Amino acid sequence: YAMYQNAGEVVRQFQQFYDRTPPIRKNILNLVRKFDKTGSVEDESRSGRPRSVSTDENKERVRAAFEESPATSLRRASLDLNLSKSSLQRMMKELALKPYRPQLLNALNEDDPDRRCEFADIFLKLVAKDSSFPDRIA
Structure with a gap:
C-alpha cells in the first residue's frame, strides 16, 4: 500500500x-x-475472562506427569493433577501429547496350536464331504 x-x-x-x-x-x-x-497488523488482545487453568505452571505439571508415567490415563491424570478432564485434554493438545490408550493383544495359550490344527482338520473334512460348504458360511 x-x-x-x-x-x-x-x-x-x-x-x-x-x-x-x-x-x-x-x-x-x-x-x-x-x-x-x-503500528502492527496483529489483533489487539481481547477483553474477557482470562484462563484460570491453562497456566504455564499447570502445563508444566501436565508435561512432567506424562513424562514420568506416559501410560497414565486421562481420567487418572485429571484426578491426580486436580484438573478437569476437558482442561487436561486441551493442555495435552497444546503440548502435543497423546493420551495413552492400552492396546489389547490376543495371547496364545498353550493348547491353542492343537485347537487350531483340530479346527483345520474338521474344516477340511466338511469341505471334502460338501465342496460348497465354504460358500455357505456367513
Whole structure:
C-alpha cells in the first residue's frame, strides 16, 4: 500500500503477482488503518475472562506427569493433577501429547496350536464331504 497509496492498485498487483484471488479492497484498507493506528497488523488482545487453568505452571505439571508415567490415563491424570478432564485434554493438545490408550493383544495359550490344527482338520473334512460348504458360511 505504501508504494501505490491506492487499495485498488494493491488488489491488481496482488492478483498479478500471486495469480490467485486477492483480498477485497475493504480488507486492505482495514489493515492499513490498523497499521496506522497501532503500528502492527496483529489483533489487539481481547477483553474477557482470562484462563484460570491453562497456566504455564499447570502445563508444566501436565508435561512432567506424562513424562514420568506416559501410560497414565486421562481420567487418572485429571484426578491426580486436580484438573478437569476437558482442561487436561486441551493442555495435552497444546503440548502435543497423546493420551495413552492400552492396546489389547490376543495371547496364545498353550493348547491353542492343537485347537487350531483340530479346527483345520474338521474344516477340511466338511469341505471334502460338501465342496460348497465354504460358500455357505456367513
